[in-house]
Amino acid sequence: MFDQVDWQQVWIATQETLFMVGISTFFTALLGIPLGVLLVITDRGHLWENAAIQRVLGLIVNIFRAVPFIVLVLFLFPVAEFILGTSLGPAAATIPLIAGAAPFYARMVETAIREIDRGVIEASQAMGASKFTIVRKVLIPEALPAIVSGLTVTCVSLISFSAMAGVVGGGGLGDAAFRFGFQSFNDQMLIVCGVLLVVLVQIVQGIGDLISKRLDKR
Amino acid sequence: MIQVKKVSKVFPAQGKGESVTALKDVSLEIERGDIFGIIGHSGAGKSTLLRMLNGLEKPTTGSVIIDGKEISKLKDKELRLARQKIGMIFQHFHLLWSRTVRENVAFPLEVAGVPKSEIQRKVDQLLERVGLQDRADAYPSQLSGGQKQRVGIARALANDPDVLLCDEATSALDPETTASILQLLQEINRETGITLVLITHEMSVVRSICNKIAVMEAGEIVEIGEVEEIFNHAKHPVTRKFLQQEINEEAKDLGKCLTVTISKQSDWNNLISIAQTYQVSIQIVGGEIQATTDKHTISFRLLGEPANVNKAIDEILSQANKMEVIERV
Ligand SMILES: Nc1ncnc2c1ncn2[C@@H]1O[C@H](COP(=O)(O)OP(=O)(O)O)[C@@H](O)[C@H]1O
Ligand SMILES: [Mg+2]
Numbered sequence: 001m002f003d004q005v006d007w008q009q010v011w012i013a014t015q016e017t018l019f020m021v022g023i024s025t026f027f028t029a030l031l032g033i034p035l036g037v038l039l040v041i042t043d044r045g046h047l048w049e050n051a052a053i054q055r056v057l058g059l060i061v062n063i064f065r066a067v068p069f070i071v072l073v074l075f076l077f078p079v080a081e082f083i084l085g086t087s088l089g090p091a092a093a094t095i096p097l098i099a100g101a102a103p104f105y106a107r108m109v110e111t112a113i114r115e116i117d118r119g120v121i122e123a124s125q126a127m128g129a130s131k132f133t134i135v136r137k138v139l140i141p142e143a144l145p146a147i148v149s150g151l152t153v154t155c156v157s158l159i160s161f162s163a164m165a166g167v168v169g170g171g172g173l174g175d176a177a178f179r180f181g182f183q184s185f186n187d188q189m190l191i192v193c194g195v196l197l198v199v200l201v202q203i204v205q206g207i208g209d210l211i212s213k214r215l216d217k218r
Numbered sequence: 219m220i221q222v223k224k225v226s227k228v229f230p231a232q233g234k235g236e237s238v239t240a241l242k243d244v245s246l247e248i249e250r251g252d253i254f255g256i257i258g259h260s261g262a263g264k265s266t267l268l269r270m271l272n273g274l275e276k277p278t279t280g281s282v283i284i285d286g287k288e289i290s291k292l293k294d295k296e297l298r299l300a301r302q303k304i305g306m307i308f309q310h311f312h313l314l315w316s317r318t319v320r321e322n323v324a325f326p327l328e329v330a331g332v333p334k335s336e337i338q339r340k341v342d343q344l345l346e347r348v349g350l351q352d353r354a355d356a357y358p359s360q361l362s363g364g365q366k367q368r369v370g371i372a373r374a375l376a377n378d379p380d381v382l383l384c385d386e387a388t389s390a391l392d393p394e395t396t397a398s399i400l401q402l403l404q405e406i407n408r409e410t411g412i413t414l415v416l417i418t419h420e421m422s423v424v425r426s427i428c429n430k431i432a433v434m435e436a437g438e439i440v441e442i443g444e445v446e447e448i449f450n451h452a453k454h455p456v457t458r459k460f461l462q463q464e465i466n467e468e469a470k471d472l473g474k475c476l477t478v479t480i481s482k483q484s485d486w487n488n489l490i491s492i493a494q495t496y497q498v499s500i501q502i503v504g505g506e507i508q509a510t511t512d513k514h515t516i517s518f519r520l521l522g523e524p525a526n527v528n529k530a531i532d533e534i535l536s537q538a539n540k541m542e543v544i545e546r547v
Binding site: 120 | 299300304308310315325329330357359373383
């Protein structure tokens with residue numbers, strides 16, 4: 001039935017997508033979680049009150065959130081070139097993906113951590129815990145269910161963004177759907193790549209929900 | 219043991235609001251092994267005062283000294299070490315949702331850098347002490363309020379503190395659970411000689427376990443001393459009000475009860491004749507004599523046939539012009 005599908009190409013495209021999404025999700029978490037924590041604890045009357053840092057970080061996050069993703073991609077080509085030596089391929093595409101997703105995710109982490117009862121933080125201080133201990137053993141574990149569900153949402157957006165980034169040179173399922181499907185008048189290829197993206201989203205959402213639910217002890 | 223010297227606290231104005239003076243020139247001394255009660259209405263400054271004792275709040279002026287160390291002057295690291303020896307429990311427990319009972323109690327030990335094997339042993343011991351050994355692997359969300367507070371107590375005692383601060387520790391609990399938590403605190407005080415400082419707005423809590431008491435109002439200590447002394451010779455109106463409130467609370471438990479003001483002997487005779495008419499007896503549950511105004515309040519309940527009791531109460535209420543009925547419960 002799918003006689004016009006080049007499964008070899010589909011497989012390569014799938015691997016590229018998984019690579020882009022995997023790497024960019026990882027770095028989004030790596031940047032977004034500390035950024036989100038900092039946005040909270042530098043707040044007035046919080047663990048590490050620091051108006052200057054708070055303002056600068058808030059500004060950076062908002063700028064990156066305001067810039068449309070496609071502009072970010074074009075804008076960050078030279079950055080990818082500088083870091084990776086190339087502005088093409090899945091690796092290069094991760095740079096704008098991370099830049100686009102990390103600030104969004106940082107805000108989600110911020111919200112998750114703000115949900116924690118101030119009394120719990122105060123109780124930890126009363127037990128003699130240091131700021132670092134409070135972040136590591138109180139703020140992050142207590143907010144973990146929301147941090148994970150935020151990452152799930154972010155990962156799903158990264159899948160759809162990666163399809164876009166793919167078209168401008170990143171490869172992956174989005175690129176395959178566009179070039180080998182749409183542009184080559186190969187509907188079957190278009191459908192297969194589209195369905196695979198949907199399946200990927202479903203799997204990510206399912207696993208994310210499961211983990212988040214497991215972690216939630218409230 | 220604990221000395222609070224001329225402490226004032228002003229919270230600076232935020233935005234358009236005015237600055238708040240939460241404490242005004244407060245001084246007090248707490249001795250080792252005391253169970254020291256601080257009573258006052260909401261907003262009187264009790265929590266602010268308590269939080270001074272472990273440095274969660276810094277005095278604007280004055281000093282707080284515990285065991286010779288001036289808490290209000292300690293540097294970050296020293297303060298954290300000092301706090302490990304000052305336990306604290308809260309009205310809303312403030313446990314970590316993400317940790318089991320065992321892990322919650324282990325938290326302060328982890329903070330203090332106690333080795334793992336030792337933590338295990340110590341946590342078992344603490345859980346047994348508060349009677350929660352069989353709930354060790356439950357999460358706080360699976361516990362009742364009383365159990366949560368027991369976890370809070372075990373956690374607060376983990377590093378063998380010299381002082382335990384209790385901020386309305388029983389205010390979210392029902393009377394029975396309150397009694398059991400107070401009993402636990404008292405036992406721990408007797409066993410370990412730990413100094414307890416507890417905040418409450420209920421005189422019954424003070425009566426059941428405290429040996430000393432400070433009454434606070436609008437950021438000031440208005441009365442302070444031994445519990446017996448204060449209970450028998452309360453001078454300040456706020457203290458009296460708290461005592462009266464306790465009587466009313468108790469009366470509630472006893473059934474139909476009235477509190478009336480009596481100013482003349484004839485009022486009293488009148489009361490007795492009503493009781494005789496309806497064949498009920500008067501059981502006095504409390505009272506207060508005010509030498510200055512000649513107005514005495516007594517709280518009593520009427521015992522007898524329910525129908526007669528109701529008629530007698532109606533009769534007394536109808537004579538409210540003679541006897542001022544303050545409260546009908
Ligand atoms: N962090 C704060 N900032 C501003 N005002 C505060 C702060 N903490 C307490 N207050 C004010 O100080 C007063 C005393 O509060 P508190 O000590 O909590 O009273 P209590 O525990 O007796 O109810 C209140 O008027 C309260 O609004
Ligand atoms: Mg309070």
